[in-house]
Amino acid sequence: MATTTTSDGKLLGLWASPYTTRVQLALKLKSIEYELIQENLQNKSELLLQTNPVHKKVPVFIHGDKPICESLIIIQYIDDTWTNGPSILPSDPYDRAMARFWAAYIDDKWFPLLKELGGAQGDEARASIVEKIFEGLVLLEEAFVKCSKGKALFGGDNVGYLDIALGCFLGWIKATEIMTGIKWLDETKTPGLVGWAERISSDSSIKDVLPEAQKLVELYTMSAGLEKGASN
């Protein structure tokens, strides 16, 4: 069993990165103290390059002298190591498989669509991506119904793996709603997810960790402006 002290955990991350948010959510749930080190992707620290030489990306969680990379892998490590606190993954193997399946779907299929939307050229391309995002949300609504089993969260009564895996994107989902005017979480289409998002956003153990949508909008607008300036 690991004893938690501030020297035990370091998290290399970025405030705006949903993948960093994920790890922060897991650490908060387990009441693990850690030092957050903000990285500058234009000027990556020696520590980042040393601890993640393969991908050179955040987040990296350093436990003692052991670095762990990739957000979902870090969360599972946290769950396997700190067994005192509430469990993040469900206990039943089938429920665990479902949680892993949907987390992979979110990362591999769904969230990339939101990013793609930012770079889409032309109305037709944009409309096609928007449609796919909504189709994905319908699938996630079905997943919510199955996983929550009538309860408030993907994890049932408590915040679990999928609540973290999808919840970390709520800032960006809201930010994209502000920037595009499109309401992604719509009561008429995905009522379960709408209710879930409200609960997550107001959950005392979570809400302070989620980045504010307006700040993300400012960041996005600023970097888009910088890119435009750079390419001129």
Next chain:
Amino acid sequence: MAEVKLFGNWGSPFSCRIEIALKLKGVEYEFIEEDVYNDNKSPLLLKYNPVHKKIPVLLHNGKPICESVVILEYIDETWEGPSILPKDPYERAMARFWTKFLEEKCFPPMKQASWSTGEEQEKAKEEATELLKILEGTLSGKKFFGGDSIGMVDIVANFIAHWFIILQEITGLELLTHEKFPKLGQWLDDYLSCSIIKETLPPKDKLTASFQARIQAATTSK
């Protein structure tokens, strides 16, 4: 009625992984051949994997599990027998890390290097070589990626040991050789000597013929 069913294809490295895992655990299963390469998927497959419509799908007591890596973890957690993932949390994290590395980083360029031509192929070859160097490094002091016996990473690396090696022979590519990568070369020999691996990999001549037919079809359709 069999408790465990596996929807797969004889030539797929992905369903092969699941067969390796089930055999490691001594689990009896019924294999249901899906004609995926001719886009002739059965209604059952589409019912059990509506999101991705792909193999493999494991059906356990009527409940479907999809995505090969998710299935491998499920098998490890459900049945007794040799561990697929290590017990130690840090070692587990490392196994998951290298599994993801193989799937997301190695598989695409290695496939691209085998099937494409010209500049596309050259780029893929360079990328694949860099990735093989990284894999070579992870084998330091170990017989298998899993240590003394095969584990998750070795199972997922099946596409390198068999599919990629066969394609190399057909196309004359020499990316992964014993000379260039002695540790990986040794791993190949040890891996392919494991009895469970030998009895589960699709026959080399059948796979070779199938690849050659696809290459032929691609060339004549140009």
